[in-house]
Ligand SMILES: Nc1ncnc2c1ncn2[C@@H]1O[C@H](COP(=O)(O)OP(=O)(O)O)[C@@H](O)[C@H]1O
């Protein structure tokens with residue numbers, strides 16, 4: 552958590568964290584669009600930085616080189632939940648950052664602590680700008696409830712069993728959740744979560760954070776559960 556006092560975030564901030572496949576991105580985006588709020592996918596920022604490293608010939612495991620790349624990272628990210636955009640140096644990378652070559656390298660990039668500090672400052676600015684423009688913002692990732700926006704009035708940890716998360720991501724990536732597809736997805740979910748756990752705490756809710764287990768909910772049910780937490784916070 553930042554030690555120095557920081558400027559208060561503008562707008563009503565809803566912070567959502569969780570492991571891979573818990574539904575953070577899809578649920579947060581729908582919640583934002585239902586409320587007319589902005590939407591910030593912080594995972595897309597780490598993915599875009601990984602894209603930039605590979606594009607610049609930087610080895611993602613070379614922490615010093617990754618930090619240097621982060622210091623000259625020409626990112627533009629749009630926070631409209633109806634059409635989120637991710638551009639690096641004028642190139643639309645929204646599709647490219649979902650490729651396996653990014654998924655397998657992103658944890659190394661996200662594990663560089665001074666890089667996280669650079670992105671945290673940028674994330675707080677984007678949250679404030681979107682919050683000011685739309686009255687509120689839903690920001691999702693791994694450390695939003697704990698580090699980026701611990702001051703948010705709504706903080707949610709979305710969880711789901713490993714089985715449910717594997718099945719969802721397998722369907723997304725391979726169009727099926729049969730044994731082979733699930734096995735092929737495992738490293739993208741289980742190994743990445745393990746690596747990410749070294750720098751962020753997203754498996755247990757921090758004090759004041761509401762846990763929503765989506766294992767037995769469908770997508771609409773997950774959205775409704777988050778909206779209920781928002782309503783309760785406003786009541
Ligand atoms: N109950 C549920 N809650 C959220 N997403 C679900 C649910 N059931 C199935 N899904 C699907 O699982 C996927 C979740 O992916 P995503 O939102 O990208 O998760 P994350 O951002 O946590 O990795 C989406 O394709 C979504 O439609």
Ligand SMILES: Nc1ccn([C@H]2C[C@H](O)[C@@H](COP(=O)(O)OP(=O)(O)O)O2)c(=O)n1
Pocket residue numbers: 570571572576593594595597598657658661691692693694695743747751
């Ligand atoms: N606030 C965040 C968000 C993402 N990250 C890292 C950890 C993740 O492996 C990558 C990609 O995040 P993303 O949310 O796109 O991951 P999923 O594929 O949805 O599981 O970025 C992070 O360290 N801190």
